[in-house]
Amino acid sequence: EKTKNEWSKRHSFVKYRARYDMLKVDYAEEDTESENIEQRVVVLAKETVKSTLEPSLKGLMLFMSGVKEEEQTIIDMNFDVLKMPLGHLTREQIHQGYEALRKVEACILQSSSEKELMDACSEFYTCIPHSFRRLHKPDMIRNHEKVQMRMRLLEALEDVEPAMKLLKSHMENHVTHPLDKLYSSLDCDITELDGSDSDLPLILQAVKNTHGVSHCGYRLLVQNVFKVCKKSQVLSSVGNHRMLWHGSRTGNFPGILGEGLRIAPPEVPNHGCMFGKGLYFANCVSKSANYSGYYATEGLLLLCEVSLGNVKKMKTGVKDANFRLLHGKHSIQGLGEYRADPKGDVVMKNGATLSCGQLLKRPGPERELRYDEYIVYSTSQVKIDYLVRVKFDRSYPRVVL
Numbered sequence: 001e002k003t004k005n006e007w008s009k010r011h012s013f014v015k016y017r018a019r020y021d022m023l024k025v026d027y028a029e030e031d032t033e034s035e036n037i038e039q040r041v042v043v044l045a046k047e048t049v050k051s052t053l054e055p056s057l058k059g060l061m062l063f064m065s066g067v068k069e070e071e072q073t074i075i076d077m078n079f080d081v082l083k084m085p086l087g088h089l090t091r092e093q094i095h096q097g098y099e100a101l102r103k104v105e106a107c108i109l110q111s112s113s114e115k116e117l118m119d120a121c122s123e124f125y126t127c128i129p130h131s132f133r134r135l136h137k138p139d140m141i142r143n144h145e146k147v148q149m150r151m152r153l154l155e156a157l158e159d160v161e162p163a164m165k166l167l168k169s170h171m172e173n174h175v176t177h178p179l180d181k182l183y184s185s186l187d188c189d190i191t192e193l194d195g196s197d198s199d200l201p202l203i204l205q206a207v208k209n210t211h212g213v214s215h216c217g218y219r220l221l222v223q224n225v226f227k228v229c230k231k232s233q234v235l236s237s238v239g240n241h242r243m244l245w246h247g248s249r250t251g252n253f254p255g256i257l258g259e260g261l262r263i264a265p266p267e268v269p270n271h272g273c274m275f276g277k278g279l280y281f282a283n284c285v286s287k288s289a290n291y292s293g294y295y296a297t298e299g300l301l302l303l304c305e306v307s308l309g310n311v312k313k314m315k316t317g318v319k320d321a322n323f324r325l326l327h328g329k330h331s332i333q334g335l336g337e338y339r340a341d342p343k344g345d346v347v348m349k350n351g352a353t354l355s356c357g358q359l360l361k362r363p364g365p366e367r368e369l370r371y372d373e374y375i376v377y378s379t380s381q382v383k384i385d386y387l388v389r390v391k392f393d394r395s396y397p398r399v400v401l
Helices: 007-012 033-046 055-065 068-076 091-109 114-127 144-172 178-186 199-209 250-259 285-292
Strands: 189-192 219-229 241-247 279-281 298-307 311-314 331-334 338-340 359-361 373-376 382-393
Touching (some): 199 382, 241 279, 241 285, 285 298, 285 382
Parallel strands (some): 311 331
Antiparallel strands (some): 298 382, 338 359
16 A cells, blocks of 8 residues: 555566655664663673773774764664664665665755655655654755755764674674674774873873864863874875864774775765865864764774875865866865964874864954865875864853954
8 A cells, every 4th residue: 555566576566656765774673772772882881702902992992882872873863763763774774774775855946846746755755764753744845954964864873884784793693792893893002191101291282272262062071092003004195294183973983993084975965064074174173073972971082194195275165066176286275363382382102283272363364264274185195093082071161252
């Protein structure tokens, strides 16, 4: 009735307009993942097999493996975890969702007919099941604000997919401690810096001095600083090396450390990227920390060595989603209202420059950006050097200047 197809003939399924489509999902088990996630995370801390990790590294792995907060965010966005348990979600299905959302966006831009928009929305909801209140029809995606809402859902699903995959593998392995297995899967060496390392006080100084004046609801307290060494990381130098911050939600870090930073693929609509699809960095620590999530109590930050080369400085963003650098340029610097005082620049052991100076207001009219940001368009220009675990102290009000 809902598909106009008979179940016995499902192998030759035909999609009819305004009817449900059939989505192939590989259910290895009939359990409801959403009911078991919290218990699975707790198991990581209580596993009887002894972990060989140092306490701080073990704590980091436990922090990265938690997906409960991400799951609740996804449910709040109306994703139906009963029709599509998170543990069975694949990256291919998420990319199909991006493709479908691009069709919806094209319908909006071209002022297509109601039928065409309805078909595009139906395709999106088929790829990415939503849970709407009883008797409520699926929401038509009619404007760019609603497209952006669905984009945020897809990004959250992309974040949680690697963590769910790792959790499932942990539960199947009773020989190795699950946190050790998670660490091994990242294929990189992570060691905590001790007090004798000359880079540590520079990093702490940068966190203290480059907190944005408008980010007044909290201060950042450094819990740990870890050195990250990944053999597969090869930095292609074009000169002009700087140490820059990059932030993301915690659930995204198993994927980042395991696979490296990635540039959004072509099927992902370009929303919120002022300078096109690239890797975005900042020398203002709180600008990057804000990507941990609005209500985060703890977060993770990358401090990366970025080879900027010949930089094109820009005061305004670009509208072209297919923006490309001019010949001879290697990166973009978006100029904000505030910049780090260059007198506070320091050189780290690797020879790259880190901004440790106070943030100063640039003279002149207001700008699109509040703080500087740096963009490169090749992953080979980036090397992850440090991972910094921070706590958001929201009991400490800062003064907005």
